[in-house]
Amino acid sequence: MSLINENFLELQDSYLFSTIAKKVAKFTEENPNKKIIKLGIGDVTRPIVPACVQAMHKAVDEVGTEEGFKGYGPEQGYEFLRKAIVKNDYQSRGIKILEDEIFVSDGAKCDCGNIVDIFAIDNKVAITDPVYPVYIDTNVMSGRSGKYNKNTETYENIIYLPVTEKNKFKPELPKEKVDMIYLCYPNNPTGTVLTKEDLKQWIEYAKKNKSIILYDAAYEAFITEKNVPHSIYEIEGAKEVAIEFKSYSKKAGFTGIRCGYVVIPKEVTGYTKDGNEVSFNRLWNRRTCTKFNGVSYITQRAVEATYTEEGKKQIMQNIKYYMENAKIIKEGLENAGYTTYGGINSPYVWLKVPEGMTSWEFFDKLLEEANVVGTPGSGFGLHGEGYFRLTAFGTKENTIEAIERIKNWKIN
Amino acid sequence: MSLINENFLELQDSYLFSTIAKKVAKFTEENPNKKIIKLGIGDVTRPIVPACVQAMHKAVDEVGTEEGFKGYGPEQGYEFLRKAIVKNDYQSRGIKILEDEIFVSDGAKCDCGNIVDIFAIDNKVAITDPVYPVYIDTNVMSGRSGKYNKNTETYENIIYLPVTEKNKFKPELPKEKVDMIYLCYPNNPTGTVLTKEDLKQWIEYAKKNKSIILYDAAYEAFITEKNVPHSIYEIEGAKEVAIEFKSYSKKAGFTGIRCGYVVIPKEVTGYTKDGNEVSFNRLWNRRTCTKFNGVSYITQRAVEATYTEEGKKQIMQNIKYYMENAKIIKEGLENAGYTTYGGINSPYVWLKVPEGMTSWEFFDKLLEEANVVGTPGSGFGLHGEGYFRLTAFGTKENTIEAIERIKNWKIN
Numbered sequence: 001m002s003l004i005n006e007n008f009l010e011l012q013d014s015y016l017f018s019t020i021a022k023k024v025a026k027f028t029e030e031n032p033n034k035k036i037i038k039l040g041i042g043d044v045t046r047p048i049v050p051a052c053v054q055a056m057h058k059a060v061d062e063v064g065t066e067e068g069f070k071g072y073g074p075e076q077g078y079e080f081l082r083k084a085i086v087k088n089d090y091q092s093r094g095i096k097i098l099e100d101e102i103f104v105s106d107g108a109k110c111d112c113g114n115i116v117d118i119f120a121i122d123n124k125v126a127i128t129d130p131v132y133p134v135y136i137d138t139n140v141m142s143g144r145s146g147k148y149n150k151n152t153e154t155y156e157n158i159i160y161l162p163v164t165e166k167n168k169f170k171p172e173l174p175k176e177k178v179d180m181i182y183l184c185y186p187n188n189p190t191g192t193v194l195t196k197e198d199l200k201q202w203i204e205y206a207k208k209n210k211s212i213i214l215y216d217a218a219y220e221a222f223i224t225e226k227n228v229p230h231s232i233y234e235i236e237g238a239k240e241v242a243i244e245f246k247s248y249s250k251k252a253g254f255t256g257i258r259c260g261y262v263v264i265p266k267e268v269t270g271y272t273k274d275g276n277e278v279s280f281n282r283l284w285n286r287r288t289c290t291k292f293n294g295v296s297y298i299t300q301r302a303v304e305a306t307y308t309e310e311g312k313k314q315i316m317q318n319i320k321y322y323m324e325n326a327k328i329i330k331e332g333l334e335n336a337g338y339t340t341y342g343g344i345n346s347p348y349v350w351l352k353v354p355e356g357m358t359s360w361e362f363f364d365k366l367l368e369e370a371n372v373v374g375t376p377g378s379g380f381g382l383h384g385e386g387y388f389r390l391t392a393f394g395t396k397e398n399t400i401e402a403i404e405r406i407k408n409w410k411i412n
Numbered sequence: 413m414s415l416i417n418e419n420f421l422e423l424q425d426s427y428l429f430s431t432i433a434k435k436v437a438k439f440t441e442e443n444p445n446k447k448i449i450k451l452g453i454g455d456v457t458r459p460i461v462p463a464c465v466q467a468m469h470k471a472v473d474e475v476g477t478e479e480g481f482k483g484y485g486p487e488q489g490y491e492f493l494r495k496a497i498v499k500n501d502y503q504s505r506g507i508k509i510l511e512d513e514i515f516v517s518d519g520a521k522c523d524c525g526n527i528v529d530i531f532a533i534d535n536k537v538a539i540t541d542p543v544y545p546v547y548i549d550t551n552v553m554s555g556r557s558g559k560y561n562k563n564t565e566t567y568e569n570i571i572y573l574p575v576t577e578k579n580k581f582k583p584e585l586p587k588e589k590v591d592m593i594y595l596c597y598p599n600n601p602t603g604t605v606l607t608k609e610d611l612k613q614w615i616e617y618a619k620k621n622k623s624i625i626l627y628d629a630a631y632e633a634f635i636t637e638k639n640v641p642h643s644i645y646e647i648e649g650a651k652e653v654a655i656e657f658k659s660y661s662k663k664a665g666f667t668g669i670r671c672g673y674v675v676i677p678k679e680v681t682g683y684t685k686d687g688n689e690v691s692f693n694r695l696w697n698r699r700t701c702t703k704f705n706g707v708s709y710i711t712q713r714a715v716e717a718t719y720t721e722e723g724k725k726q727i728m729q730n731i732k733y734y735m736e737n738a739k740i741i742k743e744g745l746e747n748a749g750y751t752t753y754g755g756i757n758s759p760y761v762w763l764k765v766p767e768g769m770t771s772w773e774f775f776d777k778l779l780e781e782a783n784v785v786g787t788p789g790s791g792f793g794l795h796g797e798g799y800f801r802l803t804a805f806g807t808k809e810n811t812i813e814a815i816e817r818i819k820n821w822k823i824n
Contacts, residue, residue, distance in 0.1 A: 001589075001591060001621070001622040001623075001683050002531065002535055002591040002592060002622060002623055002624040002682045002683065003531065003532035003534060003535055003591065003682060003683055003684070003685060004530060004531065004532060004682035004683065004684060004690045004692070004695060005529060005530050005531055005532055005533075005695070006532065006684055006685065008530065008695050008698060008699075009684070009690075011698060011702075043483035043484050044483055045478075045481065045483070046478075046481070047475060047476050047477050047478050047480070047481040048472075048475045048476050048481070049476075050476065053472055053473070053475070053476035056468075056472040056710070057469060057472055060460075060465055060468040060469055060472065061465070063459060063460045063465070063668065063669070064459050064460050064461075064462065064465035065459050066457075066458075066459050068459070069457065069458070069459040069460070069665070069668075070668040071455035071456055071457070071665075071667040071668050072455050072667045072668060073668055106518055106670075106705075106707075106708075107705050109703070109704070109705045110703060110704055110705065113702060113703030113704075114703060117417060117553065117554075118416060118417050118420065119414065119415065119416065119417055120415035120416060120417055120418065121417075122415060123414055123415055134702060134703070137702045138702060138703060141529065141699065141702065141703075142529075177413075179413060179414040179415065180414060209413070210413040210414055211413075211414055212414040253481070253483075255483040255484045255705075256475065256481075256482040256483050256484060256485055256706075256708065256709045257475070257708050257709070257710070258518075258705060258706065258707065258708050270414045270415060270416035271413050271414065271415055271416065272415070272416060272418055272421070273415060273418065278416045278421075280416070283416060283417070283420050286420060286423060287420075287553065290423075290525060290545075290546060290549045290550060290553065291521070291522060291525030291526060291546070291550060291553075292521070292522055292525075293518075293519050293521045293522065293667075293670060294668075294670070295518075295670065296518075296668065296669050296670050296708060296710075296711055297668045297669070298468065298669065298708075298710065298711075299708055299710075
């Protein structure tokens, strides 16, 4: 009798985006003449830049010829791309990362999800709250979370690290020992950051406790301030305790092209129960070769083009475009009397909903009265309650109009 | 202290292709003037067909414009592609498969590897031998194999199903109860097939024992004979017990473009330990949404083009080309006195090495004396010993020359 993985039954269905979609659909049906502006979902809107488009055309032509055809490539990614990553994302910041510490993948979501394969299921996991749900759900599926407690709305074996106004959105070090720590900075959903000094404490904690930091840097391209690290490896000692995830989804608009990469320095080690050290790089390499077959050659050429002078300029224009939107949102909301976080080093603005209102109540009113759609903070976790996320990924015109509406809006 | 997944330590390193590469490199260095012909690795050589090239150019142009840009797509694949799959691969054969029973992925290797996520680790697994190593290794990594026994060269919890000349390459039904059964037909590496009647027994076994058949049909496009099923769902009752894997790698030359799909009919159920039925389609959908973000839009448009009239014709030409090579290999070897299997419904020819020789001894002599590279059967498992694989994926000229050399070759 074929048994199922019963850990899946502990997953809590998230109705966040489907509930939003239903509410918006209902409102549209009842108010067909109202123009709704959506600043809710974290998907980009700017087209793929010309440098990448050209690179893909060239690669497509190549694989259509006998001489240029490419079959199976290296599971870890082509050398040309791993070289470009090492040079542009690390050497340029004075960080020494080797080519075989880079694993090119079809996106950071897959990497963040699959990484749990190389860890024992009895590791204790700490996760910030509110949070990108993939970190929790993949630990539930693999049996690391324990049971879900309906009363507390938490999993029994997950250590939640609140990030709220109270701690200035800087998670406190866990009081107990944890083995795996998920940090995403610039943060989704709050848009807030950790400085180098903040991260230093985490590196120290991890070294002391032999924990691993799983550092999701998917939004690093949006950083504008100096003391905010683009890579966790900017902090001394991080190469011994941190695995870093990078993505081209938001940076280069590749949400539909699919590419990211993981960095696992060779120094990062885990332990057997007997206390023997094992390199996570070696384990991940084995997993990659066994369960993955590399990213499309065409995609890898497109990513390579993001590192050319032309590509960099074009991508920077898109990022500027989004960050201007973020500024419009942030300043507009503050002028309208809202308290906001994020939006300076991140495309997300996290606003405090007016006193006495829940995130969902604010969502409903904003939709009905200003016809603007955002995301209720409570959808990202317990400590997201009382907050609301707006994204800078819309068009400039829509962003300006949405903020004008909010400014002129008197909540009923 | 961060613990590793110790199941990884049970993995046996396969040196098959790296040993081959080393031996070939050494020979080349010592004999720089000898022209080596490689019929070893299962990678294709024909370029991507024009219909797919055109579709990719069009898609690349699209994503470079504001109106045509595509961000996140459905995790399970675009509707246009799932419709085309249902219509062309199933309806056309009288099989009713629903769109939401299809999950488009970045290749059958990933799917065959990831599928273990939704099964309990205490399931008993049966695997044919010789075999594509991914089935075993992914079960080792997830803890389903038990310990490796160095004396018997087997894992304690894996049931091996020999496929050799003795049983005409048709695995016998397991004597004990097994819960998960891997079948790959047309088979890699032996090139042999199961008929509809053969498969019927397996469906009956699975129904009786509530087992799941994991059916890898990556090579179905090469089938030329009538009674060989292209899909396991051609057999009555299969929709209750079988999950099917399909690939565009060999069919359309997409080894470097990366696309495949899994079919999980809604009727396929597993059980909780308490005996409750759970749909594997629902579990896989949840896994897909949590750990995957869909395949590149550009790739999906290329796959769609394989189903157009033009695309079908062009792909059929490539398949014919490879199958002519297979014929050249098979007939040539038989004329030269070898016993061969496969090569009729598959691009692989599985030959018996001369009496008293091991697969590796034959490999060495063939390389040194005829300067032809193939793959020793023992590299695919214990029961591959005494056999040797040649692939039809080379150029016609090279294939003809290789076979001429073997014909004229007197083994020293």
